[in-house]
Amino acid sequence: MNFKLLLKEMIKESLEKNFDLKTDLIPITYPEVKEFGDYASTVALANSKVLKKSPKEIAEKIVSDLSKKDYFSRIDIAGPGYINFYLSDKVLEEFIKKSISEENYGESDYLKEKNIILEYVSANPTGPLHIGHGRWAAIGDSIANLLKMCGAKVHREFYINDAGNQINLLRQSVEAVKNGKPIPENGYHGSYIEDVAKMDGDPVLNLLEMQKKTLSKFRVKFDNYFSELTLHKNGEVEKTIEFLKKSGHCYELDGALWFKTTEFGDDKDRVLIKSDGEYTYFAVDIAYHKNKIERDFNTIINILGADHHGYVGRITAAIKIFAKEMNKNIESKILIGQLVSLFRNGEPVRMSKRTGEMITLEEVIDEIGSDAARYFLVMRKADTPLDFDIELAKKQTEENPVFYVQYAHARISGVLRNIEKPDFITNSIIDNPEARDIAIRIARYPEVCLDSAINMEPHRITQYLEDLSSAFHRFYNQHRIITEDKMLTSKRLAIILAVRNVLKNGLKLIGVEAPEKM
RNA sequence: GCGCCUGUAGCUCAGCUGGAUAGAGCAACAGCCUUCUAAGCUGUGGGCCACAGGUUCGACUCCUGUCAGGCGCACCA
Secondary structure, three states: OHHHHHHHHHHHHHHHHOOOOOOOOOEEEEEEOOOOEEEEOOOHOHHHHHHOOOOOHHHHHHHHHHOOOOOOEEEEOOOOEEEEEEHHHHHHHHHHHHHOOOOOOOOOOOOOOOEEEOOOOOOOOOOOHHHHHHHHHHHHHHHHHHHHHOOOOEEEEEEEEOHHHHHHHHHHHEEEEEEOOOOOOOOOOHHHHHHHHHHOOHHHHHHHHHHHHOOOOOOOOOEEEEEHHHHHHHOOOHHHHHHHOOOOOOEEEEEEEEEEHHHOOOOEEEEEEEOOEEEEEHHHHHHHHHHHHOOOOEEEEEEEHHHHHHHHHHHHHHHHHHHHOOOOOOOOEEEEOOOOEEEEEEEEOOEEEOOOOEEEEEHHHHOOOOHHHHHHHHHHOOOHHHHHHHEHHHHHHHOOOOHHHHHHHHHHHHHHHOOOOOOOOOOOOOOOHHHHHHHHHHHHHHHHHHHHHHOOOOOOHHHHHHHHHHHHHHHHOOOOOOOOOOHHHHHHHHHHHHHHHHHHHHHHHHHOOOOOOO
16 A cells, blocks of 8 residues: 555545645655654645635645544644644554565556566677676666566566677677787777687677676676667568658758758757668667567567667657657657766776776776665766775775664564564554654655655665664664563564565665665 | 757765655764674764755645756768
8 A cells, every 4th residue: 555645636536525626736755754644645725725715724624534544643724724644653563564474575567568678788799798787787677676566567677789880890809818919099099808809709799798607697688689680581571661751751952861860859969871771770770769669569668778878859859759659649758867977985986997007896886886876876866976996995894874774674584583483563563753764764665665766766776774773773872672561562572573574675686685684 | 050858965865756954874073892793883073955046835746047067959870
């Protein structure tokens, strides 16, 4: 159950009944101050103008309606017309019970209509993954988990750019090293090229395997690796261009074929076939997106690095055109993640593949561990640039938020090891402020998951987990769990079991382990 | 020059889509372990929310402009 949405619904009904007002403008917040309740709404203030009634008057009607419901121990009207809701202990206990008994507590089906293809990482197979890829991998994987949890169908895909100039250059570079010849101009350098030269088989496949290995170490999985080459082989690029020509979205100019993306919001038209007869990268990429639509996804999400954000306009325009011509309703969203700058002891580390001085994602994982790396990369909003200092991350391991959260889980597991029969009861367990604080956070977990999924902001999960952990540590410090009083022990047990389940559940969402011991 | 993103405590960042007294963590200082994990807890100090206007009963949040930083502006991929 998502209480926030339920509350919204109840207020909505009340507004309709009393004022004949249909509105979705029903803001609900988590007050920062305890005295303002568990949930607060400014709905009366927000709608006072439209209704031409005083906020107080509106608030009173709502309070009178909602007081009849069973959920609240108290509803106050405060200040100019805030409504502050206090959940009853019974409701809170219900949440605790659910969070213990339901393994996938927090799950919902709000997004069940969505059939999503989520593309992320999609690194060129011309070198090892770096920390930037790590950020998209961590964020993408977490978003996929979140969307799934909220009922969406999610297909995770990695697009392999295994065709084109860069690939040719890579092959030539490897070949040159093999034969002891100088690497061609604009070719690939770096020690990894020498490693690849020593391996048998196709360097592109070998590099792809290396990337897959790193991703699996990072616990990031894809449902499909989609090869660009197949688009060429199946003639899909050609077909796509024919399709666009026929539907009148192309024109020729200066010996090249142009795509009128400006019709759908791009700032300039784009070339599909160059005057030398070659396809552009873009031509191939839209063939890929047409393919996505043909596979019947209704939501297309791409995660791109900020260095590719110039690409957003043309690709969204292309998707719109396809959707229109193919008579489909497609929702598309391109997430732009800001770049990661890697530092070591405050000194910037170059990430260029060409210099060979790059620190790979694999090295970072080996140095600080998957858990810390994933947590670090996911805990910041994607649209802020991230300075990632390896030494600092290592040094911070002792005071890292990830350990703080994991420690809470391990602590609970430790207590449970000291109990022979972990029987718990969920009646009248909220007998102190610390327990209540935990309970209200547990109740909010499904809401946080949904908000986090809809906004595609996994950092809200880490934020939440830290808050919940903090509430637990406070509880643990104040109250002994195991005592002679069996009844009391069973009550306390319910609280910590709930915390443990939610921590485990939340950590799983972001791909971090929940250790039994630390 | 144009476009996108960012600017909040000494540092790293949140701020729930316009509401109440702007919050965490780190760092600093002072306390708390004969009892379930002290990788923990409690307390203290620390703010012109980049700046200037505007909209509003109400702005960190929306609009305009300025400044600073990052990233883009190909018949490259």
